[in-house]
Amino acid sequence: MSDRTSPYSPIDPRGWRLAMGLRPLDLAAWLEVDEHRDAELALKRQLLANAFDVVVATRPAGHEASLELLDEVRANLALHHPDVATGPSLDEHPVVAASRLVQEDLCVLVRDDEWRLAAACVCFPSRWNLATKIGTTLDQIHDTVPYYDEQLAAPTRSVFDRLGPERSFWRLNWTLIDSSTLHQPTAARRSPEGDLAQWFFRVERQTIRQLPETRAVVFTIHNYVTSAQQMCDVEPDFAALLLHSLDTAPERTLEYKGWHGVADRLRLVLEERGHGRGP
Numbered sequence: 001m002s003d004r005t006s007p008y009s010p011i012d013p014r015g016w017r018l019a020m021g022l023r024p025l026d027l028a029a030w031l032e033v034d035e036h037r038d039a040e041l042a043l044k045r046q047l048l049a050n051a052f053d054v055v056v057a058t059r060p061a062g063h064e065a066s067l068e069l070l071d072e073v074r075a076n077l078a079l080h081h082p083d084v085a086t087g088p089s090l091d092e093h094p095v096v097a098a099s100r101l102v103q104e105d106l107c108v109l110v111r112d113d114e115w116r117l118a119a120a121c122v123c124f125p126s127r128w129n130l131a132t133k134i135g136t137t138l139d140q141i142h143d144t145v146p147y148y149d150e151q152l153a154a155p156t157r158s159v160f161d162r163l164g165p166e167r168s169f170w171r172l173n174w175t176l177i178d179s180s181t182l183h184q185p186t187a188a189r190r191s192p193e194g195d196l197a198q199w200f201f202r203v204e205r206q207t208i209r210q211l212p213e214t215r216a217v218v219f220t221i222h223n224y225v226t227s228a229q230q231m232c233d234v235e236p237d238f239a240a241l242l243l244h245s246l247d248t249a250p251e252r253t254l255e256y257k258g259w260h261g262v263a264d265r266l267r268l269v270l271e272e273r274g275h276g277r278g279p
């Protein structure tokens with residue numbers, strides 16, 4: 001899945017920082033369809049056949065909202081991607097049926113005392129494990145993320161409470177990782193070894209929208225994985241921006257991301273190539 005260039009390159013030129021980075025979402029752009037659709041849907045079918053319990057987790061509280069999600073996915077594809085075939089669904093949980101139709105991973109959150117993950121089909125996790133997150137709150141889902149508690153927990157809860165069917169958002173997360181494999185369900189914080197050709201720039205395009213009937217929130221994640229070498233080839237500033245982020249990330253973030261020693265390795269590679277200066 002690495003023979004593409006990411007359509008998104010969200011490295012902040014000011015250096016590493018945690019940010020909400022929410023932008024208003026036009027529902028015409030809720031789901032993205034690209035030339036990797038057939039391959040990614042085939043991979044989903046394979047994972048659903050062979051690793052169902054790793055990629056799907058549901059609670060009864062998420063069932064009704066998942067039915068609404070399936071309807072919304074079908075309607076959205078029919079309206080905005082009419083060339084994409086959707087066919088009849090199998091007799092299975094609606095979050096799974098919906099997920100088979102799109103490249104995105106799908107998470108349904110329902111509010112009781114707090115917003116909780118109530119149903120999800122996540123075939124392409126970026127080193128996290130769905131079974132440990134199902135039924136938990138936004139804060140608990142993120143308790144592994146350095147500085148989330150101090151910097152993002154309150155604003156994220158507040159955004160969820162202020163969503164509406166006409167008020168949706170999207171945001172980007174990125175990481176540097178040592179594998180182009182989309183399905184990475186274990187939290188191995190390995191540092192990328194070797195050279196730019198063996199490193200991958202992994203961008204998650206995430207959307208957050210509230211369904212009009214059940215008022216559940218749907219969180220979608222679309223992964224774009226590109227070789228770091230390719231990013232450098234197509235984006236002249238990429239290496240310098242990446243190096244600046246690695247240099248400014250705090251210790252706990254380096255640990256969480258598996259980035260220890262990566263800045264020094266990147267600096268060496270860039271010096272050998274004669275363009276190592278940060279912005």
Ligand code: HEM
Nearest residue numbers: 018019020107117127128141142144145152156173175219
């Ligand atoms: C405004 C909403 C949200 C914000 C600002 C946010 C922010 C973040 C950030 C900054 C990270 C760290 C990623 C990294 O640096 O590699 C993260 C990780 C994660 N987020 Fe969110 N997130 C949001 C909503 C959600 C929702 C709704 C879910 C529901 C499933 C979710 C699930 C996760 C998971 C599973 C991880 C990985 C945690 C781990 O490594 O154990 N996020 N999020």
